[in-house]
Amino acid sequence: MKPAEVGREVFYNLALGICSSCTMVQQLETVPGNVVFGSGYPYRSSGSAVMRKHFERTAQRFLNHELAGAGRFVVEIGSNDGVFLKPISEAAVAHLGVDPSQRAAELAEDEGVEVLVDFFDEDTAGQIRATHGPADVVYAANTLSHLADLSSALRGVDALLADRGVLVFEDRYLGDIVTDTRFDQIYDEHFSFFTVRSAQAAAARHGFELVDVKRLTVHGGSVRYTLARPGVRPQNINVAELLSQERAKGLGDPATMLAFAERVQRVRGRLVRLLRELRESGRQVVGYGATSKSATVTTYCGIGPDLVSCIYDGSPAKHGKLAPGSHIPVRSPKTFSDPYPDYALLFAGNHADEIIAKERAFRKGGGRWILYSPEVRIV
Ligand code: SAH
Ligand code: TYD
Numbered sequence: 001m002k003p004a005e006v007g008r009e010v011f012y013n014l015a016l017g018i019c020s021s022c023t024m025v026q027q028l029e030t031v032p033g034n035v036v037f038g039s040g041y042p043y044r045s046s047g048s049a050v051m052r053k054h055f056e057r058t059a060q061r062f063l064n065h066e067l068a069g070a071g072r073f074v075v076e077i078g079s080n081d082g083v084f085l086k087p088i089s090e091a092a093v094a095h096l097g098v099d100p101s102q103r104a105a106e107l108a109e110d111e112g113v114e115v116l117v118d119f120f121d122e123d124t125a126g127q128i129r130a131t132h133g134p135a136d137v138v139y140a141a142n143t144l145s146h147l148a149d150l151s152s153a154l155r156g157v158d159a160l161l162a163d164r165g166v167l168v169f170e171d172r173y174l175g176d177i178v179t180d181t182r183f184d185q186i187y188d189e190h191f192s193f194f195t196v197r198s199a200q201a202a203a204a205r206h207g208f209e210l211v212d213v214k215r216l217t218v219h220g221g222s223v224r225y226t227l228a229r230p231g232v233r234p235q236n237i238n239v240a241e242l243l244s245q246e247r248a249k250g251l252g253d254p255a256t257m258l259a260f261a262e263r264v265q266r267v268r269g270r271l272v273r274l275l276r277e278l279r280e281s282g283r284q285v286v287g288y289g290a291t292s293k294s295a296t297v298t299t300y301c302g303i304g305p306d307l308v309s310c311i312y313d314g315s316p317a318k319h320g321k322l323a324p325g326s327h328i329p330v331r332s333p334k335t336f337s338d339p340y341p342d343y344a345l346l347f348a349g350n351h352a353d354e355i356i357a358k359e360r361a362f363r364k365g366g367g368r369w370i371l372y373s374p375e376v377r378i379v
Contacts, residue, residue, distance in 0.1 A: 001325045022201035023252030025193040027128040030148040041101040042317040045080045050354050054218050055084040064138045068095050075135045076119040082108025089113050125156025136160035145171040145192045154206040176221025181374040183264040184293035196242045203227045212236040220350040259379025268301045275307040284341040287311035289348025290318050290330040298326035312336045345370045357373040
């Protein structure tokens with residue numbers, strides 16, 4: 001947020017519930033999509049080298065399989081800056097990105113990607129089908145979890161998909177969030193937290209079958225789900241295997257979520273204690289990654305500029321602004337080294353390897369990272 005906006009922030013209640021029948025975990029309150037996503041939405045998929053490689057590889061896999069052959073058509077829901085669709089456009093395969101964030105869409109268009117600047121739902125899906133014909137693949141990464149009206153999106157996919165087409169979506173995995181106590185993954189944008197069981201139930205409610213699942217390491221642990229119309233594709237054994245792992249872990253049990261909540265409270269106590277001790281002993285502590293996740297941590301733990309003096313972040317759109325809620329100033333990582341602080345609290349744990357490698361001179365010079373998932377630790 002801009003410094004002038006202090007005092008005009010809107011706060012929402014961040015709380016999760018679990019469905020007693022299908023075990024889907026979702027937020028209990030909705031932040032309207034047009035408040036979060038629009039021309040000012042700052043996230044850019046290409047900001048991470050790891051994610052760039054991930055999407056290029058995923059696109060290549062589709063080009064070799066589902067999109068091989070004449071006349072294929074792919075729609076991406078939440079195409080952002082076009083990193084996934086660019087290789088598909090370069091391969092001259094018919095495609096359409098759908099994303100309401102205009103500035104991200106402009107970046108995609110600059111790369112030769114065709115984008116419909118809009119929210120994907122039942123209506124837009126019908127329009128796309130009418131103008132472009134049926135899609136062989138509908139792909140969505142880190143986007144179905146963002147939609148408060150998942151049903152409308154799945155009805156839209158049903159309207160859009162060719163008879164033998166597939167919906168492939170990937171999202172952060174509740175199993176990893178719970179196991180690794182990654183509570184910072186809970187923030188306004190992340191409305192649904194999928195498991196294989198809840199994804200399968202959502203698929204079945206809309207006439208689809210979950211035919212494959214694959215665990216991914218991106219974003220701290222994700223799962224890629226493949227849905228098709230019933231009987232069209234054989235079901236991969238991975239589905240039954242991951243379902244049985246979920247049952248063994250008690251992932252659909254309310255008690256598992258309550259135990260998770262208790263671990264989160266313990267982490268809060270330890271993190272705040274550590275930051276206060278460091279302040280009292282005169283150490284300089286900064287943050288790294290002005291992520292949406294950081295707002296969950298700072299708001300829930302009551303961390304402000306007195307404990308974390310500033311946050312370094314590589315997104316130019318965030319420089320000179322304040323982190324919402326905590327009002328901690330955001331700076332360019334170009335100034336991280338002048339001089340290096342004693343400690344950096346990593347608010348982008350999902351990009352830990354990439355950031356720690358990029359900033360290796362910080363640790364070489366005696367600086368230390370503070371991580372808080374699954375436990376508070378200094379590395
Ligand atoms: N797929 C990209 C971007 C994920 S961020 C990646 O994985 O990196 C989520 C994206 O979904 C944002 O670009 C946002 O603008 C977009 N989005 C939000 N609601 C949407 C909707 N209803 N339809 C299509 N895109 C949507
Ligand atoms: P993201 O993973 O989307 O987190 P969130 O959804 O919680 O905002 O964003 C990553 C943030 O981390 C983004 O603001 C850019 C920043 N970042 C860096 O500053 N340096 C890096 O090397 C990487 C990978 C990310």
